[in-house]
Amino acid sequence: MKATYHQYMLEFKRPSGTSRGVMTEKETWFIVLEEEGKKGIGECGILRGLSADDRADYEEKLQWTCENIHLGEKALWETLLEFPSIQFGIEMAFLSLKSQNPFLLFPSDFTNTVKSIVINGLVWMGEASFMKQQIEEKLADGFNCIKLKIGAIDFEKELELLHFIRTHFSAGQIEIRVDANGAFALNEALDKLIQLNQFQLHSIEQPIKKGNIEAMKALCEATPFPIALDEELIGVFSLEEKERLLQKIRPQYIILKPSFVGGFRGTQEWITLAEKYNIGWWITSALESNIGLNAIAQWTFLQDSKMxxxxxxxxxxxxxxxxxxxxxxxxxxxxxxxxxxxxF
Structure with missing residues (x-):
């Protein structure tokens, strides 16, 4: 078996904003396996500034992985514990190589075009007028659930946007999720959650920065509507650490990005623990190319989540x-x- 890796720069159609800044391009890496005339491809979807494996030795680790591909998927996954995006790329590449079609990893009613996956419509941060335009487009496109990135523009303007949506659409018509990406100050977070609660929101992702365990625990206890952990899960590698985190914070939901949490195996560990503690969950992409998104979507369908x-x-x-x-x-x-x- 031969393994190679390749960088690919994805170009955004328009600059996309989060509370961490504006992105114009997204770096990703592919691992390609070749054996007996067959090819398999996996995506290592790193997100600079956020992924646990955003490290100076990332490409060096990709090279080491390709040079040691003979160790096999299981041994490599366990060795790459601190490189979750490469873990995912390896899982995907081996599945792809073993499949009759390198892009058909999990055959199902989804891949047979019989059933679909309900998704939320993503609204990016920007000027209020731009966000309003996106919201109207998502509603026109038939979305019943939208997710708004908040925390980058003035909070009062964000409240006005939510008021605009709720003036025209009830909670029964449109489910609204908001994602703060850790933007709220610790001493203001609960007050902001109370203000947001008037708009009958489904949930808020990561209201405060990760690592503030006691503050997040207190917020999850006091919040008037559900909190979902997202960034909080990044860099939590062992099963024991994962369980301790969920036991301590007791969030209402967790959000799982396979590229950030060690691929399908890492995601399954989180799901098993979440269900043990009666914590809801859903799966999202982490801005991968369609190669990574395809693998995530096919696997997600099999989890049979109704959210x-x-x-x-x-x-x-x-x-x-x-x-x-x-x-x-x-x-x-x-x-x-x-x-x-x-x-390729």
């Missing part, structure tokens, strides 16, 4: 890889009539 998932990111880039994934009426479909345009 909207965060998988609608395939159309963000000008140079994404053409694939069968399509968004229609707030749902992600796999159109098996559409062929892949692989870059």
């Amino acid at each position: 909207p998932q965060g998988l609608g990111t395939g159309a963000l880039y000008t140079n994404n890889i053409d694939c069968p994934l399509e968004v229609s009426q707030g749902q992600l479909w796999y159109n098996k009539a559409v062929k892949w345009n692989s870059i």
Whole structure:
């Protein structure tokens, strides 16, 4: 078996803002396996400034992984514990190599275009007018659940946007999730949650910065509506650490990005623990290309969650890889009539 790695820069159609800044491009890496004339591909979806494995030795570790591919998937996954995006890339690449079709990893009613995955519509941060325009587009596109990035513009303007939505659409018509990306100050967070509660929100992701365990625990106890942990899960590698975190904070939800938490195996560990402690969960992409998004979507369908998932990111880039994934009426479909345009 031969393994190689390749960098690929994804270009955003328009600059995309979070509370951590504005992105114009997204770096990703692919691992390609070749054996007996067959190829397998996996995506290592690192997000600079956020991923636990955003380290100076990242490319060196990719090279080491390719040089030691003979160790096999299980041994590599365990050795790469501090490199969750490479763990995921390895899982995906081995699955791809073993599959009859390198992009058909988990055959199901989803990949047969029989059933779809309900997803949320993502609204990016920006000027109030731009956010309002996006909201109107998502509603016109048939989404029943939208997710708003908040925390980057003036809080009063964000409240006005939420008021605008609720003036036109009830909680029964549109479910609203908000994601603060850790933007709220510790001493203001509960007050802001109380103000947000008037808009009958489904949940808020990561209201305060990760690492403030006691403060997050107190918030989860006092919050008037559910809190979902997101960044808080990044860099928590062992099963024991994962359980301690959930036992301590007791969030209402956790949000799982396979590229951030060690692929399918790492995600499954979190799901098992969440269900043990009666904590809800859903799965989202982490701005991967369509190769990574495809693998996540196929696996997510098999988990049979009834909640909207965060998988609608395939159309963000000008140079994404053409694939069968399509968004229609707030749902992600796999159109098996559409062929892949692989870059390798």
